[in-house]
Amino acid sequence: MSDTLAPATTRKDWTSDQEVRWCPGCGDYSILAAVQMLLPELDVRRESTVFISGIGCAARFPYYMRTYGMHSIHGRAPAIATGLALARPDLDVWVISGDGDALSIGGNHLIHALRRNVNLTILLFNNQIYGLTKGQYSPTSEVGKVTKSTPFGSLDAPFNPVSLALGANASFVARTHDMDRKHMMETFRRAHDHRGSALVEIYQNCNVFNDGAFEQITAKEARPRNLIPLVHGQPIRFGIEREKGVMLDGQGRARIVDVADVGEEALLVHDERREDPSLAFMLSRLAEGPYSPTPIGVFRAVERPDYGSLMDEQLAGAQDRQGPGDLRALLHSSPTWEVSA
Amino acid sequence: MTDTATSPRPPEELDSVVIRFAGDSGDGMQLAGDRFTSVSAVFGNDLATFPDFPAEIRAPAGTLAGVSAFQVHISDHDILTPGDAPNVLVAMNPAALRSNLGDLPRGATLIVNADAFDDRALGKAGYASNPLTDGSLAGYRVYEVPMTSLTQEAAKEAGAKPRDAERAKNFFALGLLSWMYHRPLEPTLAWTEKRFADRPLVAQTNILALRAGWNFGETAELFESSYEVHPADLAPGTYTNVTGNTALAWGLVAASQLAKLPLFLGSYPITPASDILHELSKHKSFGVRTLQAEDEIAGVGAALGAAFGGHLGVTTTSGPGFSLKSETIGLALTLELPLVVVDIQRAGPSTGMPTKPEQADLLQAMYGRHGEAPVPVVAAMSPAHCFEAAIEACRIALRYRTPVVLLSDGYLANGAEPWRLPDVADLPDISVTFATEANHTGEDGEPVFWPYLRDPETLARPWALPGTPGLEHRLGGLEKQDGTGNVSYDPANHERMVRLRAAKVAGIARDIPPVAVDDPSGEADLLVLGWGSTYGAIAAACRRLRARGRQVAHAHLVHLNPFPSNLGDVLSRYRQVVVPENNLGQLVKLVRAEFLVDAQPITKVQGVPFRAGEVEAALAAFLEGRRDQRGNR
Numbered sequence: 001m002s003d004t005l006a007p008a009t010t011r012k013d014w015t016s017d018q019e020v021r022w023c024p025g026c027g028d029y030s031i032l033a034a035v036q037m038l039l040p041e042l043d044v045r046r047e048s049t050v051f052i053s054g055i056g057c058a059a060r061f062p063y064y065m066r067t068y069g070m071h072s073i074h075g076r077a078p079a080i081a082t083g084l085a086l087a088r089p090d091l092d093v094w095v096i097s098g099d100g101d102a103l104s105i106g107g108n109h110l111i112h113a114l115r116r117n118v119n120l121t122i123l124l125f126n127n128q129i130y131g132l133t134k135g136q137y138s139p140t141s142e143v144g145k146v147t148k149s150t151p152f153g154s155l156d157a158p159f160n161p162v163s164l165a166l167g168a169n170a171s172f173v174a175r176t177h178d179m180d181r182k183h184m185m186e187t188f189r190r191a192h193d194h195r196g197s198a199l200v201e202i203y204q205n206c207n208v209f210n211d212g213a214f215e216q217i218t219a220k221e222a223r224p225r226n227l228i229p230l231v232h233g234q235p236i237r238f239g240i241e242r243e244k245g246v247m248l249d250g251q252g253r254a255r256i257v258d259v260a261d262v263g264e265e266a267l268l269v270h271d272e273r274r275e276d277p278s279l280a281f282m283l284s285r286l287a288e289g290p291y292s293p294t295p296i297g298v299f300r301a302v303e304r305p306d307y308g309s310l311m312d313e314q315l316a317g318a319q320d321r322q323g324p325g326d327l328r329a330l331l332h333s334s335p336t337w338e339v340s341a
Numbered sequence: 342m343t344d345t346a347t348s349p350r351p352p353e354e355l356d357s358v359v360i361r362f363a364g365d366s367g368d369g370m371q372l373a374g375d376r377f378t379s380v381s382a383v384f385g386n387d388l389a390t391f392p393d394f395p396a397e398i399r400a401p402a403g404t405l406a407g408v409s410a411f412q413v414h415i416s417d418h419d420i421l422t423p424g425d426a427p428n429v430l431v432a433m434n435p436a437a438l439r440s441n442l443g444d445l446p447r448g449a450t451l452i453v454n455a456d457a458f459d460d461r462a463l464g465k466a467g468y469a470s471n472p473l474t475d476g477s478l479a480g481y482r483v484y485e486v487p488m489t490s491l492t493q494e495a496a497k498e499a500g501a502k503p504r505d506a507e508r509a510k511n512f513f514a515l516g517l518l519s520w521m522y523h524r525p526l527e528p529t530l531a532w533t534e535k536r537f538a539d540r541p542l543v544a545q546t547n548i549l550a551l552r553a554g555w556n557f558g559e560t561a562e563l564f565e566s567s568y569e570v571h572p573a574d575l576a577p578g579t580y581t582n583v584t585g586n587t588a589l590a591w592g593l594v595a596a597s598q599l600a601k602l603p604l605f606l607g608s609y610p611i612t613p614a615s616d617i618l619h620e621l622s623k624h625k626s627f628g629v630r631t632l633q634a635e636d637e638i639a640g641v642g643a644a645l646g647a648a649f650g651g652h653l654g655v656t657t658t659s660g661p662g663f664s665l666k667s668e669t670i671g672l673a674l675t676l677e678l679p680l681v682v683v684d685i686q687r688a689g690p691s692t693g694m695p696t697k698p699e700q701a702d703l704l705q706a707m708y709g710r711h712g713e714a715p716v717p718v719v720a721a722m723s724p725a726h727c728f729e730a731a732i733e734a735c736r737i738a739l740r741y742r743t744p745v746v747l748l749s750d751g752y753l754a755n756g757a758e759p760w761r762l763p764d765v766a767d768l769p770d771i772s773v774t775f776a777t778e779a780n781h782t783g784e785d786g787e788p789v790f791w792p793y794l795r796d797p798e799t800l801a802r803p804w805a806l807p808g809t810p811g812l813e814h815r816l817g818g819l820e821k822q823d824g825t826g827n828v829s830y831d832p833a834n835h836e837r838m839v840r841l842r843a844a845k846v847a848g849i850a851r852d853i854p855p856v857a858v859d860d861p862s863g864e865a866d867l868l869v870l871g872w873g874s875t876y877g878a879i880a881a882a883c884r885r886l887r888a889r890g891r892q893v894a895h896a897h898l899v900h901l902n903p904f905p906s907n908l909g910d911v912l913s914r915y916r917q918v919v920v921p922e923n924n925l926g927q928l929v930k931l932v933r934a935e936f937l938v939d940a941q942p943i944t945k946v947q948g949v950p951f952r953a954g955e956v957e958a959a960l961a962a963f964l965e966g967r968r969d970q971r972g973n974r
Contacts, residue, residue: 016815018827047810052646055818063815063828068807070649071817072642073672079607079639083646083654084807086630087605091650091807109642112635311630318625325627327598328765330591334581335528336762337383341577 009040016066027178027204028057031125032064034184035094041185042192049092052081054106056098057132058125058204075106078113078122082307085119089308092192095122099140100130103159107139110199114170116307117196123188124161124201129210142289147209161201162284162299166277172198173280174298178205179218183296190298196306203290216291230283230297235267238293246286246295254282256293272301352523352569357416359424360518362511363441364433364454365402366395366409369511373431374411376515376532380524382582382759385572386415389877390757391423391950396612396695403465408440415522417571421877421884423756425952429521431514433457433488435466447480452517454510456489484563488513488554495553499545509550516554523569526555578761585724585753586613588760589683590620592731594627597653599732599771600739604629605652607643609636609662612695613751614685617657637662641669641682648678649816651775651806653735657683659751660702661692664709670744671710674842676816677793677802679738679745683731686750688948697948698751700873701924706746707902707931713839715846717741718901720748722876725760727753730899736771740852741845742801748901750923752874752950776803776812781824790814792826799852800845846903853900855907860894861887867964868915870940872898872928874950875921881953882960891964901928904935912938919943919963921956941968 014036022028039049049067053059055074062069068091072080077095085093095113102110102124113120129147130136136149140161144153165173172194176187184202191198203214217226228238228246236246237259245259245267254268274280280299287294360377364370371392378390391412400407414424429450432438434457445451458473472478473485492513496506512533519526530548537544558564583591597604608618610633622631630647634640641656648654658666663684673680686702688694706718717737721730727749734747779788780803790812793802805812814826822829823837858868859880871879876897883895896911898904912918912932918940920929926942933940943959945951962968 018815045810046813048808050807063817065815067813069815069817070676071815071819073668073818076638076642076669079634079642080646080649082634082639083605083607083632083643083648084650085646086632086643087603087647087652088650088807108635109639112639315625315628315630319628322626325594325598325624325629327595327627330594330624330627331762331765332579332581334583335379335383336579336581337385338579339385339572339575339577339761 006043006045009046011036011040013046014039014066016064018063020064021060022057023208025207026057027127027206028061028125030178030181031123031184031202031204032061034181035188036065037181038185038188042189044092048090049094050084051094051096052077052084053096054101055132056101057206058096058098059101061096075101075104076109077101078106078109078120081120082113082116082118086308086311089119089312093120095120097122097124098131099124099126099128099138099161103139103161103164111164111168114165114168114197114199117171117304119195119306119308120197121188121191121194122197122199124199125204126161126201127204127206127210128158128213129206131206131209135209158289160284161199163281165199166281166284166300169277170199170300171196171302171304172298173300174199175201175203175296177203177214177218177296179220187298190301194301196304214290217294217296226293228286228293228295230270230272230295230299232270232272232298234270235264236270236295237264237267244293246283254279254286256286272298274300275302352567355568355570356418357414357420358429358522358568358570359412359414359427360429360431360522361410361412361427361441361444362431362514363408363410363437364511365436366397366400366407367402368409368433369508370409370411370433373511373515374413376529377518377524378413378757379532379582380519380528381413381415382580383528384524386570387418387420387573387575387759388413388415388582388757389420389423390414391752392755393949394696403434403436403462405436405440405466408437410437410441415570417573419573419575421881422950422953425954429518431518433510433514435463435468435472438472439466439468445481449481450484451478451481452484452486452514454488454514455485456487486517486557486563491553491557492550495549496546499542499549501542501546505542506546506550509546512547512550513554513557516551517558518554519551520555520558521564521567523567526551575759576761580759580761582757583725583728583760584616584755584757585721585727585749586616586685586755587620588725589721589727589731589749590617592728593617593621593655593681593735594624594629595728595768596732596735596771597627597629599768600653600735601772602651602653602739604655605644605647606631606655606657607634607640607647608632608657609634609640611637611659611662613687613754614657614659614662614683616754617683617685637665638669641666641680645669645673645676645678645680648673648680649676649807651804653681653739654679655681655683657685659685659687659695660689663702663705667710670716670746671712671714672818673744674710674714674716675818675821677742677842678804679742681734681738681745681747683747683749685754686748688946694948696751698874698950699923699946699948700750700875701927701946702748703872703901703924703927704930706748713843715843715902717743717745717846717849717903718748719745720873720899720901721753722873722897722899724753724756724758728760732768732771733899736769737849739771739773740801741799741849742804743846748873750874773804775809776805777809779811791824792816793821793824795841800841800848850903850906853903853905856896856898856905856911858894858896858911859883862892865892865894866916867892867960868894868896868912868918869960870896870898870912870918870920870928870932872901872922875923875956878951878953878956879921882956885953885957886960886964891961893960893964898928901931908932909936912936912940917941917963919960921951921959923950
């Protein structure tokens with residue numbers, strides 16, 4: 001990024017001329033809007049912003065952004081973005097992915113990008129279903145899901161994306177949802193500003209193949225009951241009257257309690273900057289699925305050197321010690337001998 | 342003593358010799374062979390090597406599966422192969438003897454570590470009786486040397502325990518061979534001290550073993566003679582000894598310098614390609630970024646991402662990894678971004694024989710992708726040629742914005758030969774120009790950037806880097822509208838794009854040298870067409886046939902896709918076209934399909950390269966009509 005401030009922009013400046021072709025009513029529209037409305041608020045330039053996606057409904061995203069972009073291969077966006085981010089630390093690289101793309105076919109690339117802490121902002125659109133291939137269950141679908149490929153119900157236990165990311169020692173992990181633009185924008189802003197890999201799971205409604213998957217958390221009337229807002233430095237409380245809270249019990253487990261029973265001082269105070277990811281992990285396991293009280297917000301935001309900076313330091317160090325590479329010297333670096341005419 | 346100590350008898354002069362060191366994979370045979378080679382190179386011999394080792398790091402000691410061998414051919418004249426059969430076999434144990442004896446012609450010299458031939462070791466190697474005593478080696482000049490005990494005895498001076506001292510017996514063998522062939526000891530002494538600087542006892546033990554081997558040769562009345570192989574009369578210049586993988590890695594560094602682009606390697610370790618990753622990871626002062634990726638797909642993906650960002654993106658692999666990269670190569674092809682995919686071929690299919698060479702990935706390189714997906718293919722033909730081939734692959738990739746497959750194999754990768762170093766100033770300029778401004782006028786009359794407007798000559802599209810204001814564009818795997826690059830399902834547009842991509846690759850034929858034909862008399866009726874690592878064996882076979890008064894022509898392809906533009910003419914000039922390959926006949930299929938020529942295969946798929954003698958015999962059969970037009974005997 002240049003030293004001078006980026007020119008002022010509006011949402012329109014970030015919108016490409018391509019017609020958006022998601023199904024009417026798809027949660028992807030609100031995510032796209034949140035990103036296009038956030039970017040003018042950030043000190044970023046169109047030409048230095050790159051969106052890289054894999055395959056899936058969400059992966060069409062880059063076509064709709066008036067930035068550089070690549071719609072790549074199913075699951076491989078984190079790998080391709082890793083190469084770009086390492087080659088070009090001056091760029092803002094975003095990865096757009098879905099639950100099948102990031103957690104099934106591309107699960108390996110996701111966890112390795114996170115453990116390396118490559119400077120990427122990864123948005124994971126989780127709708128718990130395969131949309132583009134028209135309705136098979138996904139690696140985040142609940143057990144027993146009846147779909148075209150599982151007429152007798154799915155048998156495999158789902159991934160929890162936040163738990164998975166924390167297990168990979170991701171330095172920034174958050175969850176937001178497509179029904180709250182303000183929360184999305186704030187979460188994306190935090191993720192963007194984070195140096196290193198930032199993973200944001202977005203509960204995203206697929207109104208065609210999995211309508212209402214998250215409504216027990218995200219619907220306006222349900223939120224007070226089931227959405228547990230995570231706010232750094234605040235006791236974790238929720239409920240219509242904020243009467244519920246989260247505390248650690250005597251065995252060190254996170255439990256949902258009535259504040260009246262335990263008193264506010266007994267509640268867990270959320271600390272996203274805690275080095276040890278165990279507490280964040282426990283919070284990620286609080287709900288078995290998006291139908292009981294579920295934390296939304298930033299689970300973890302810790303500082304850890306990003307891979308690209310470490311790589312650049314190694315290169316700079318080598319150049320300091322040895323000077324810039326000399327091709328002739330390289331070719332003569334093994335023993336040589338002369339043959340005269 | 343000094344390394345110039347004279348032997349009691351004047352040395353016999355040889356014009357060349359082939360030596361094979363063979364032992365258990367823990368016996369340090371690769372090291373002994375490598376040291377012998379380095380010293381011979383600096384001494385000025387021409388040489389070629391063939392390391393042959395098991396994939397297992399430590400196969401069960403003393404078994405046939407664990408045998409590791411290193412063959413080196415040194416010569417006072419220009420040679421092309423590591424030699425068909427060893428003149429000398431050093432066998433450190435019964436298994437090494439048993440698995441290598443079949444290659445040894447009668448009358449050859451056999452030097453065995455007599456200490457290793459006890460009942461247990463003989464049993465492990467499957468010998469019912471001791472070959473040293475049962476008369477089965479009668480046809481050879483056998484020297485039984487108690488290498489283990491002599492090494493242990495010599496190492497006592499350094500205070501090494503017998504068990505540790507025993508591990509230096511490869512240095513004893515190296516010392517003995519150095520005496521036999523008048524190799525100076527100094528370079529190896531200096532190397533040993535440097536290599537084991539932090540382990541003085543190991544250094545001292547090895548040095549004592551090396552000297553003991555030399556002294557044994559000189560003082561034991563065992564050997565009739567020592568031998569001299571004079572320096573070769575090579576073209577004037579500065580030489581170094583180089584393996585194919587090192588030359589290839591250096592070629593990539595050179596290409597990055599010549600292109601003025603940083604080099605980015607995304608790679609996953611795989612035999613026999615890993616040494617390129619190792620070598621490139623050292624050269625950070627050249628701005629080389631190496632990523633040891635989580636898998637093969639990530640390796641090529643990261644390289645492609647770096648290419649999108651304006652780096653010279655490269656991935657290195659071998660067959661199984663090459664298969665995994667197919668989808669990303671297809672993406673690079675449709676994105677029309679430069680990418681170099683290096684495949685160091687090994688014996689397949691599947692895991693196959695990882696340390697053994699084969700040339701069976703040619704058709705995969707040509708066709709191993711879904712859809713109509715042509716990519717240029719370049720093949721290296723000798724260890725040193727890997728340097729030039731790497732630069733050429735990068736040149737094509739950058740100029741035509743296309744993935745290029747660079748084929749080498751395990752034989753070239755680990756084999757070494759003297760290389761006359763090029764003058765850096767003579768290397769080609771392969772620099773590229775990035776798009777910086779709009780290239781089209783939109784419907785509204787405003788300037789716009791169309792990422793798929795092509796250069797009329799090369800058909801390459803402009804390369805606009807992220808970070809360039811005003812040229813923001815989206816690339817993708819979906820079919821693109823010609824010009825704008827927008828997603829398009831228009832049937833006629835798809836056909837146009839498929840044909841454009843094919844025409845772009847085909848057009849590279851105008852930009853590569855015509856294939857040269859080696860036909861000294863101009864009277865040959867038979868053309869041998871080769872590609873890749875068979876070069877040495879074919880060229881040597883042709884020399885031998887010509888020395889016997891037979892006429893044969895040889896053409897060797899570096900560019901497999903597209904073919905050089907004169908290839909059809911060349912093929913049509915000869916009555917017979919014969920194609921030796923280490924596969925079941927892949928290039929032969931391509932030339933038959935492309936040129937309707939009745940080319941005939943000579944094939945070998947044993948995980949070992951052709952010997953010159955094998956090619957010579959097969960060609961002689963064709964010349965004498967003992968093989969018909971179908972290649973049957």
